[in-house]
Amino acid sequence: MSNRHVMTFNAGSSSIKFALFETDGTSLSAIASGLVEMVGGKRHFEAHNSAGAKTHADSWTGEAGEPFHADALRRILDWRADAYPAANITAAGHRVVHGGIKYTAPVVVTDEVLRELNALVPLAPLHEPHNIAAILAARSAWPDIAQVACFDTAFHRSHSFVNDVFGLPRSYFDEGVRRYGFHGLSYEYVSHRLRQIAPHHAAGLVVVAHLGNGASMCAMRDGQSVASTMGFTALDGLPMGTRCGQLDPGVLLYLMHEKRMNAEQIADLLYNQSGLKGLSGVSHDMRELEASDRPEAREAIEYFVARIRRELAGLAAALEGIDGIVFCGGIGEHAWRIRQRVLEGMEWIGVELDAAANRNGAQIISSERSRVRVFVIPTNEEIMIATHTLAAAEQFKR
Numbered sequence: 001m002s003n004r005h006v007m008t009f010n011a012g013s014s015s016i017k018f019a020l021f022e023t024d025g026t027s028l029s030a031i032a033s034g035l036v037e038m039v040g041g042k043r044h045f046e047a048h049n050s051a052g053a054k055t056h057a058d059s060w061t062g063e064a065g066e067p068f069h070a071d072a073l074r075r076i077l078d079w080r081a082d083a084y085p086a087a088n089i090t091a092a093g094h095r096v097v098h099g100g101i102k103y104t105a106p107v108v109v110t111d112e113v114l115r116e117l118n119a120l121v122p123l124a125p126l127h128e129p130h131n132i133a134a135i136l137a138a139r140s141a142w143p144d145i146a147q148v149a150c151f152d153t154a155f156h157r158s159h160s161f162v163n164d165v166f167g168l169p170r171s172y173f174d175e176g177v178r179r180y181g182f183h184g185l186s187y188e189y190v191s192h193r194l195r196q197i198a199p200h201h202a203a204g205l206v207v208v209a210h211l212g213n214g215a216s217m218c219a220m221r222d223g224q225s226v227a228s229t230m231g232f233t234a235l236d237g238l239p240m241g242t243r244c245g246q247l248d249p250g251v252l253l254y255l256m257h258e259k260r261m262n263a264e265q266i267a268d269l270l271y272n273q274s275g276l277k278g279l280s281g282v283s284h285d286m287r288e289l290e291a292s293d294r295p296e297a298r299e300a301i302e303y304f305v306a307r308i309r310r311e312l313a314g315l316a317a318a319l320e321g322i323d324g325i326v327f328c329g330g331i332g333e334h335a336w337r338i339r340q341r342v343l344e345g346m347e348w349i350g351v352e353l354d355a356a357a358n359r360n361g362a363q364i365i366s367s368e369r370s371r372v373r374v375f376v377i378p379t380n381e382e383i384m385i386a387t388h389t390l391a392a393a394e395q396f397k398r
Contacts, residue, residue: 091390099151155184181228241284
């Protein structure tokens with residue numbers, strides 16, 4: 001029997017990551033991966049082989065009226081057909097940001113599932129519509145294979161009541177107004193990877209910081225999620241590239257009553273105009289902020305770091321201790337100055353930084369004397385999506 005292939009799609013607000021995996025029934029390996037992203041008016045496509053070498057690159061200006069995600073998905077599918085025409089695609093996996101109360105594990109997408117995912121769009125307006133668009137595009141290209149939705153909220157369904165509830169009347173909690181947490185596929189991968197790297201720490205009390213354009217933190221006990229900085233939507237907690245993070249709800253009342261802003265205007269402000277972009281007036285990109293000499297850029301970074309430090313202490317309290325810290329995500333993996341600023345002065349919590357190891361991008365960046373071990377672990381949501389997709393598709397067949 002020939003090897004089978006799985007494609008994964010990870011659709012964000014202005015990008016789609018994709019990967020092609022091969023399995024012989026016992027192991028799973030990535031044979032290609034890539035990204036289509038939109039930066040300003042330009043669209044970029046890159047693909048790489050399993051060794052990381054670039055095999056395809058293209059840039060273009062989008063056609064008037066052609067939505068980015070439809071354009072990107074069409075090009076990804078055309079690339080696959082041209083570059084790997086013999087690939088035996090037996091399933092496609094999709095990162096879906098919000099699974100609501102019902103979806104606590106990956107699921108094969110049916111018409112009923114699609115209806116329920118569409119009902120969750122208001123809870124993740126930057127991501128859920130694009131996740132659904134990727135499912136529909138892959139379904140059209142491969143109508144006879146399983147499309148599997150893998151949920152970013154599922155990993156956090158192990159939270160206790162106190163870490164899921166808001167201080168609202170109980171009826172709201174019962175109908176689904178609760179803290180869901182996000183970036184679950186990333187945290188799940190880090191949990192598995194940490195068991196390979198440092199099983200003793202993985203079995204203990206760990207805080208993971210997923211820092212990127214979207215940013216959150218998660219407290220884990222024995223690899224299970226205990227608490228997260230994100231809540232009902234992907235707006236809460238840390239400031240992000242363009243999202244506000246923690247915000248007094250009284251500010252929203254002020255915007256409504258005093259500024260006469262409607263729901264659409266407030267949503268655009270909180271999702272697209274805030275965070276690092278809004279604070280700095282320079283950029284949502286940490287690389288550009290670190291390179292800038294504007295005081296507003298420096299202050300935006302200072303606020304980002306301050307919120308990480310504050311949440312770190314809060315999550316350690318939720319765990320009643322801390323044995324390890326993990327940085328992942330684009331900023332967490334590459335911005336050594338941010339890691340340094342987060343950890344400086346954290347001796348009281350048991351952290352002593354190895355400055356040289358941190359600058360050099362080592363896997364362990366705490367000193368040998370540090371009671372709390374600090375790791376940098378590149379995340380890999382795609383391998384988690386592929387793994388879940390194969391398992392869900394096999395189960396569905398039975």
